[in-house]
Amino acid sequence: MAPKKHVNEKVEAARDRKAATKDAAQKKASQDAEDAYWRSAGEGAKTKAQSKREDEERKRQEAAARKAELKRLQEQEEAALAKPKPSPKAARVSGPKVTHHELDRLRAAEAAERAAEQQERALAARREVDAQRYSRSLGVANTNRQEDGVEARSMEQAIDALSSLGVTESPAADKHPEK
Numbered sequence: 001m002a003p004k005k006h007v008n009e010k011v012e013a014a015r016d017r018k019a020a021t022k023d024a025a026q027k028k029a030s031q032d033a034e035d036a037y038w039r040s041a042g043e044g045a046k047t048k049a050q051s052k053r054e055d056e057e058r059k060r061q062e063a064a065a066r067k068a069e070l071k072r073l074q075e076q077e078e079a080a081l082a083k084p085k086p087s088p089k090a091a092r093v094s095g096p097k098v099t100h101h102e103l104d105r106l107r108a109a110e111a112a113e114r115a116a117e118q119q120e121r122a123l124a125a126r127r128e129v130d131a132q133r134y135s136r137s138l139g140v141a142n143t144n145r146q147e148d149g150v151e152a153r154s155m156e157q158a159i160d161a162l163s164s165l166g167v168t169e170s171p172a173a174d175k176h177p178e179k
Contacts, residue, residue, distance in 0.1 A: 123130065152158035
């Protein structure tokens with residue numbers, strides 16, 4: 001007689017559980033696929049009469065939409081034709097008369113503006129600054145070195161100086177004395 005093999009019950013139980021979950025997953029997947037098939041099938045293929053009726057209804061709706069669009073366009077055109085046309089003489093007169101002298105003055109002002117813009121662009125391209133801008137940049141105070149700071153050589157001197165200014169709290173007001 002062959003000796004009996006030892007069977008680990010926990011391993012066998014784990015294998016059975018794993019096989020059961022795998023089987024359940026396969027059943028669920030096949031059920032989902034079948035449900036999807038029947039949902040997509042709907043109520044079956046349409047008959048020729050049903051499809052013909054639907055086509056006729058769709059064509060009727062398209063014709064009604066075209067007719068409404070044409071009617072709207074016709075009303076717009078009639079409204080545009082009903083407005084009085086301006087006289088050709090009124091179209092020519094656009095405002096008060098401008099003399100040659102005023103035109104020359106306007107052209108000279110525009111030319112001066114363009115020249116100033118070109119000069120600014122040239123300075124910016126060369127990274128140069130005119131005298132007026134340079135004097136404005138010199139008038140700005142240097143905030144890197146403030147003289148109203150506190151000077152101290154040790155921690156005690158710094159604490160005393162800050163407490164005299166009212167910046168730090170007194171040791172009596174220490175909220176965590178255990179630190």
